[in-house]
Amino acid sequence: MTTISLAVIVKNEQRHIAACLESVKPIVDEMVVVDTGSTDRTKEIAASMGAIVSDFPWSDDFAAARNAAIERTKGDWILVLDADERLIADYGAVLRDFISGGQRIGRITIKSRFVQNGEEQIVQSAISRIFPRHVRFQGAIHEQLISELPRIDSGIVAFHEGYYETDKSERNLRILEKELQRRPDDAYLLFHIGKQYRGSGELSKAEQYFERAYGLLSRVASQSGHSHGSSVATYASDAVIDYLYVLLETKNFEQALNVIGNEQAQLQELADFHFVCGLIYMELAICFPQDSGELLPLIEHSYLQALAAGEAGRGREIVQGTGSYLAAYNLGVYYELLGNREAARSYYQMAVSAQYEPALKRLEVLK
Structure with a gap:
């Protein structure tokens, strides 16, 4: 049977990591969390939810950290989320249906809250996050998957809290x-x-x-x-x-x-x-x-x-x-x-x- 691994990189995400993992746990075969230097309870919370947790020294390079997380997975397919993202529904059937369609890369819709003129609004972006395990990232920031595989909308939607709550x-x-x-x-x-x-x-x-x-x-x-x-x-x-x-x-x-x-x-x-x-x-x-x-x-x-x-x-x-x-x-x-x-x-x-x-x-x- 084809297996799916979640790969997440984290640092001081104790407020969000539980919601992220809880939204994904029923639909993947393993959850791999790579920590880049947390000083809070992020790793403890992730481990308590069944994630495989390991460390990776931060080097101002998101692609390096993401690729390290992929290397530590065992699945045939990888699903990538950020710690402050969570799936908005049970997408188990949708995900299995997508990966049954052959070698391709799946985009998921990320919805992020932001405030403009005092009013909360939602910005949406389609980002490539589902892919066969041989594919890797490139770029120190706003990293991209390097692959000639076709990119297809998967129908999966995630909500992102981070931009609304933190300034990075x-x-x-x-x-x-x-x-x-x-x-x-x-x-x-x-x-x-x-x-x-x-x-x-x-x-x-x-x-x-x-x-x-x-x-x-x-x-x-x-x-x-x-x-x-x-x-x-x-x-x-x-x-x-x-x-x-x-x-x-x-x-x-x-x-x-x-x-x-x-x-x-x-x-x-x-x-x-x-x-x-x-x-x-x-x-x-x-x-x-x-x-x-x-x-x-x-x-x-x-x-x-x-x-x-x-x-x-x-x-x-x-x-x-x-x-x-x-x-x-x-x-x-x-x-x-x-x-x-x-x-x-x-x-x-x-x-x-x-x-x-x-x-x-x-x-x-x-x-």
Whole structure:
């Protein structure tokens, strides 16, 4: 019978490790936990739940630690999770069905909470985490599986607490900057450094790194004749969306409009693109009310396009709700400001059907 091993690397994760292992234990044949220097009860808790626990000296290299964990497993297939992630359901049948499909790599959807403008939201990413045991990681940080095997969505979803509760930006930036010295024209590294600076509120620095990453990605896409959604750089659409949010936050509207113009054709399928365009046009209308006559149709069109992308099931959502309740809510706000209470109520009701509480409050006001 084909066997499956969980491989986890940890350091001071006593708050999360039990939930992680408990969510996986019924569906794997063994759980291997490699500790990189905990000073709390992480190892004790993991061992008490039946995990095989061992040590590995930390060397600022995530791939090295992950590969060490894989080496210590016995399974035919590997499932990788972080200690602060947990599966949201029993995926035993789903996992077995996936590995029965032959040699391939499985992506799982990671949902992470974050706070924006005082409101908690969910960001989603598809990450390769299920693979045959011969596959290995590469990269000191934001490590990637090195393999030509096809990458397929597995249908498995995990919830990630870490970004919401902890700040690991100092450690991450140290490793990223070190890697960037070796590979100064690596758009992937520049993108992640930009994300770290954005997360810590250093928007000017974030913008500089995103600008460099975007320039490199645009050059690669132009030279190869591929769109950003191609295998040339599968993360590129995420980089464009994050760059637009930073340009919105720094109010660099001129560059934001340039990027929108450049990317409109490539990112038509992505609800997040239309959603952030709507936010940019709304902010422009607030800052430059004399231009609102031109901007209002663009605001409406952007959110309608976001809803259309979501309803058609095209592409994916990076931020949960951009193709559904968040776009519907913003359309409600748009129509309410224009005095069209009937249309506003209709879109607020659409958002309420997804249990989006701010929409319910607006509906009560419009009664």
